[in-house]
Amino acid sequence: MNPLAVASTFQKTSIKEFSLTNLLSSYPQKSFKKGAYIFREGHSLKYIYFIQQGKVLSLTNYLTAHKELSNGYFLPNQFINLNSLSNQQLKNQAAKALSAVTVTQIPLLAFHTLLRQTPCLSQLIFNALIEQGNSQKTQCHQLILLSSHQRIIHFLLEYVEKSGSRVGYEWVARDFFTQHQIALITNTARQTVSTLLNELRRQRIIHFTKKYLIIRELEALKKLAES
DNA sequence: GCATTAACGCACG
DNA sequence: CGTGCGTTAATGC
Numbered sequence: 001m002n003p004l005a006v007a008s009t010f011q012k013t014s015i016k017e018f019s020l021t022n023l024l025s026s027y028p029q030k031s032f033k034k035g036a037y038i039f040r041e042g043h044s045l046k047y048i049y050f051i052q053q054g055k056v057l058s059l060t061n062y063l064t065a066h067k068e069l070s071n072g073y074f075l076p077n078q079f080i081n082l083n084s085l086s087n088q089q090l091k092n093q094a095a096k097a098l099s100a101v102t103v104t105q106i107p108l109l110a111f112h113t114l115l116r117q118t119p120c121l122s123q124l125i126f127n128a129l130i131e132q133g134n135s136q137k138t139q140c141h142q143l144i145l146l147s148s149h150q151r152i153i154h155f156l157l158e159y160v161e162k163s164g165s166r167v168g169y170e171w172v173a174r175d176f177f178t179q180h181q182i183a184l185i186t187n188t189a190r191q192t193v194s195t196l197l198n199e200l201r202r203q204r205i206i207h208f209t210k211k212y213l214i215i216r217e218l219e220a221l222k223k224l225a226e227s
Numbered sequence: 228g229c230a231t232t233a234a235c236g237c238a239c240g
Numbered sequence: 241c242g243t244g245c246g247t248t249a250a251t252g253c
Contacts, residue, residue, distance in 0.1 A: 178243090178244065178245090179244075179245070179246095180243095180244075180245095190244095190245090191245095191246085191247080191248095194245065194246055194247080195246080195247080198245095198246070198247090210244075210245085
C-alpha cells in the first residue's frame with residue numbers, strides 16, 4: 001500500500017471514530033440469518049443500513065432472466081444502500097446476508113437530517129459513495145472482460161489487500177469466505193472456485209483452510225490475474 | 228475449450 | 241446430523 005493510501009485510510013478511520021458509533025447508537029439494530037434478504041427488489045427503501053456484524057452480498061435481480069448478479073459485497077462498518085439517499089431509486093437492487101448479519105437501521109428522513117447537521121458525516125458518506133461507485137464500476141467491467149478464473153483471482157487479491165496482513169513474505173487473511181460465497185460474489189460456480197483454489201494450492205501460490213487464506217506468491221498471483 | 232450443472236462421497240464440527 | 245468441500249462426468253455455447 002502506498003503512503004498516500006495509508007494516509008487516507010487513517011484520515012477516514014479518525015473521522016469514523018469521532019462520531020459514527022455514537023451517532024448511530026440510538027437507532028435500532030436488526031439481525032438476519034444467513035441467506036435472508038435484508039431488502040430486495042420492489043421494496044422502496046425507507047432505511048439506511050449500516051453493518052455491525054457479518055457479510056452482505058449486494059445483488060441486482062433480473063427476474064425475467066431468473067438470475068441474480070452480484071455487485072460485490074459489504075463488510076462490517078459499511079453502509080449497504082447509500083444510493084437510497086438519492087431521489088432516484090435504483091430498481092432491482094437487493095442485499096442478502098452471507099453470514100449471520102446485524103445491521104443498524106436508520107430511517108431515511110432521520111439520516112438526511114443527520115447529514116445536514118453533521119458535516120463530518122456528510123464528508124464520510126461522500127467518500128464512501130465515491131468508493132462504492134468506483135468498485136461497482138470495476139466489478140461490472142471485470143464481469144464483462146475477465147474469465148471466471150480471473151475474476152476469482154481478482155477477488156482473492158482484492159480481499160487480501162482489504163483485510164489481509166503481511167506475515168513474513170506471505171499475506172494472511174482471516175475470517176475467509178466459504179467457496180459458495182466466493183462463487184456468489186464473483187458470479188461463478190461453486191465447483192469452479194473449488195477446483196481453481198485447489199489448483200493454486202497445488203502450485204503453492206496460495207494456501208487455505210476453512211478459517212483463513214494465505215497468499216504465498218503474491219507476484220505470481222498478480223501475473224495470473226492479468227494473463 | 229471453457230464454464231456451468233448434477234451428482235456423489237467424504238470430512239468436520 | 242447438516243454443511244461445506246473435492247472431484248468427476250455430462251451438458252451447453
